[in-house]
Amino acid sequence: xxxxxxxxxxxxxxxxxxxxxxxxxxxxxxxxxxxxxxxxxxxxxxxxxxxxxxxxxxxxxxxxxxxxxxxxxxxxxxxxxxxxxxxxxxxxxxxxxxxxxxxxxxxxxxxxxxxxxxxxx
Amino acid sequence: xxxxxxxxxxxxxxxxxxxxxxxxxxxxxxxxxxxxxxxxxxxxxxxxxxxxxxxxxxxxxxxxxxxxxxxxxxxxxxxxxxxxxxxxxxxxxxxxxxxxxxxxxxxxxxx
Numbered sequence: 001x002x003x004x005x006x007x008x009x010x011x012x013x014x015x016x017x018x019x020x021x022x023x024x025x026x027x028x029x030x031x032x033x034x035x036x037x038x039x040x041x042x043x044x045x046x047x048x049x050x051x052x053x054x055x056x057x058x059x060x061x062x063x064x065x066x067x068x069x070x071x072x073x074x075x076x077x078x079x080x081x082x083x084x085x086x087x088x089x090x091x092x093x094x095x096x097x098x099x100x101x102x103x104x105x106x107x108x109x110x111x112x113x114x115x116x117x118x119x120x121x
Numbered sequence: 122x123x124x125x126x127x128x129x130x131x132x133x134x135x136x137x138x139x140x141x142x143x144x145x146x147x148x149x150x151x152x153x154x155x156x157x158x159x160x161x162x163x164x165x166x167x168x169x170x171x172x173x174x175x176x177x178x179x180x181x182x183x184x185x186x187x188x189x190x191x192x193x194x195x196x197x198x199x200x201x202x203x204x205x206x207x208x209x210x211x212x213x214x215x216x217x218x219x220x221x222x223x224x225x226x227x228x229x230x231x232x
Binding site for chain 1: 123127155157159164165166167168169172175178204207210212214217218219220221222223224
């Protein structure tokens with residue numbers, strides 16, 4: 001059973017960079033033709049897909065966030081990460097990591113529980 | 122504002138059926154059969170219920186079913202149970218520029 005767990009600072013100052021890590025257990029992040037995605041949910045709003053990374057390291061991003069987002073892979077630690085630069089209060093949200101969004105799993109079949117990140121000074 | 126439109130809330134009594142709609146455009150729901158549905162109990166990881174419009178992952182009860190007509194996808198939950206009370210989200214592929222769009226979520230209340 002694949003499990004995902006997000007980790008990172010819960011508070012980030014405006015204009016700084018938000019950094020989160022997703023640790024995958026129960027399977028190798030580099031096995032199979034899977035994509036690994038980040039998704040967020042601002043309070044009281046719907047879900048928003050942020051971006052994805054393939055096991056090869058290839059990435060794709062939401063056009064509305066593309067200029068500020070970087071998703072990377074660390075296969076040695078079975079982790080993938082999210083960096084979102086120049087954050088504002090609008091980036092305050094619960095951030096989820098998930099398996100899917102392409103390859104063998106177009107759907108998001110495994111999710112982490114999410115981590116709340118607040119942007120505030 | 123979310124890309125896909127869902128009703129904010131629906132409700133039903135135990136044993137009844139409810140249907141949650143998810144309306145998109147001809148660029149997402151209407152153009153691809155890659156619609157998925159997720160159940161989310163607050164504080165927990167979202168759970169995949171339906172993918173490819175109508176398919177159920179193993180372990181998901183057949184009380185949950187999906188369909189699509191034109192630009193609108195639907196999730197039907199039959200034989201409502203108390204544990205079905207949760208938020209439900211739809212998602213659709215939207216092409217190789219936008220990739221994935223979600224709905225705003227629907228809160229299901231079991232009366």
